[in-house]
Amino acid sequence: EVQLVESGGGLVEPGRSLRLSCAASGFTFGDYAMNWVxxxxxxxxxxxxxxxxxxxxxxxxxSVKGRFTISRDNAKNSLFLQMNSLRAEDAALYYCxxxxxxxxxxxxxxxxxGILVTVSS
Amino acid sequence: xxxxxxxxxxxxAPGQTVTISCSGSDSNIGDNYVSWYRxxxxxxxxxxIYDNYHRPSEIPDRFSGSxxxxxxxxxITGLQTGDEADYYCxxxxxxxxxxVFGGGTKLTVL
Numbered sequence: 265e266v267q268l269v270e271s272g273g274g275l276v277e278p279g280r281s282l283r284l285s286c287a288a289s290g291f292t293f294g295d296y297a298m299n300w301v302x303x304x305x306x307x308x309x310x311x312x313x314x315x316x317x318x319x320x321x322x323x324x325x326x327s328v329k330g331r332f333t334i335s336r337d338n339a340k341n342s343l344f345l346q347m348n349s350l351r352a353e354d355a356a357l358y359y360c361x362x363x364x365x366x367x368x369x370x371x372x373x374x375x376x377x378g379i380l381v382t383v384s385s
Numbered sequence: 386x387x388x389x390x391x392x393x394x395x396x397x398a399p400g401q402t403v404t405i406s407c408s409g410s411d412s413n414i415g416d417n418y419v420s421w422y423r424x425x426x427x428x429x430x431x432x433x434i435y436d437n438y439h440r441p442s443e444i445p446d447r448f449s450g451s452x453x454x455x456x457x458x459x460x461i462t463g464l465q466t467g468d469e470a471d472y473y474c475x476x477x478x479x480x481x482x483x484x485v486f487g488g489g490t491k492l493t494v495l
Contacts, residue, residue, distance in 0.1 A: 301430075
């Protein structure tokens with residue numbers, strides 16, 4: 265059974281940093297692209313960042329470019345999102361989502377339950 | 386303002402058929418595969434359609450997807466009350482080099 269479990273969320277002050285983790289199991293992690301998608305409660309979905317299976321290709325939404333860094337450790341079946349210079353508008357539920365293939369393009373077939381990030385002083 | 390445009394809401398009676406549209410441009414829908422997701426209240430999104438019209442094995446054939454030019458459509462037949470949810474389209478935007486979602490459509494089964 266495919267499982268994606270996010271961790272690392274919480275309350276952080278504006279301008280500070282937070283690192284999210286996603287622990288994957290039930291599939292060959294290194295075969296798939298992985299992504300982060302966020303959702304402000306009550307609002308729509310926003311793609312944040314994605315990384316290809318071998319880390320060769322990385323993409324970011326304009327809203328986080330230069331502040332967030334995605335990374336993965338295929339040996340540890342883990343995906344990460346380093347979030348720096350956090351803003352109030354970054355507050356959301358962050359989902360880890362598996363791509364349907366090794367490259368970022370093509371949708372997301374499995375999702376974690378999400379981890380809440382709150383940015384407030 | 387989402388890159389992909391969906392109607393905010395649609396409604397239909399149980400047993401009926403509904404379609405949800407997703408409008409984009411040459412750089413997103415016109416150039417890439419489209420996926421569709423269903424999000425029930427309080428849960429994570431679920432993939433319904435990928436690569437324009439393919440269904441994951443666990444998704445019933447009541448759900449269908451199509452694409453023409455810069456627009457895509459999700460069709461749901463035999464509506465059930467359990468289909469009440471938010472539905473999102475998604476694709477890659479080649480110009481933005483980013484994934485993009487529609488704003489979401491709330492389906493009400495009357």
